[in-house]
Amino acid sequence: MAYPFATRYQNSNQWLLETLADALAERPIGNRGEAQAWLREKGFRPSTLHVPAIERLGAELFRVNVAFDDQPFDRRMAGKIDVVSAESVLDFVQRIDRGAVARVIEVDPRAPQAQLP
Numbered sequence: 001m002a003y004p005f006a007t008r009y010q011n012s013n014q015w016l017l018e019t020l021a022d023a024l025a026e027r028p029i030g031n032r033g034e035a036q037a038w039l040r041e042k043g044f045r046p047s048t049l050h051v052p053a054i055e056r057l058g059a060e061l062f063r064v065n066v067a068f069d070d071q072p073f074d075r076r077m078a079g080k081i082d083v084v085s086a087e088s089v090l091d092f093v094q095r096i097d098r099g100a101v102a103r104v105i106e107v108d109p110r111a112p113q114a115q116l117p
Contacts, residue, residue, distance in 0.1 A: 047082070051079055068081060
């Protein structure tokens with residue numbers, strides 16, 4: 001549950017967003033903190049999930065890949081967890097590029113699926 005404006009953790013959507021920031025920035029971005037500063041400056045808004053305290057505690061106790069300690073304390077205590085979601089990335093791209101179009105690629109359920117080894 002990586003906080004979008006901290007560098008301690010990162011989820012795959014955040015990796016994509018920070019890479020996009022590096023590609024779109026007017027000057028080279030040297031690190032994640034600079035990418036996040038650029039995103040904040042350009043108005044990136046994370047998605048906010050409501051995660052009650054008991055669920056946060058359970059997740060942190062029983063899942064090694066779940067942590068909330070990089071979230072701002074006051075929001076975390078209120079159960080408000082900010083994350084980079086697919087929706088927040090799409091919203092951001094559509095706001096900074098008025099020509100951007102979201103497309104849905106439908107999968108034919110009858111088509112053969114790739115098998116992993």
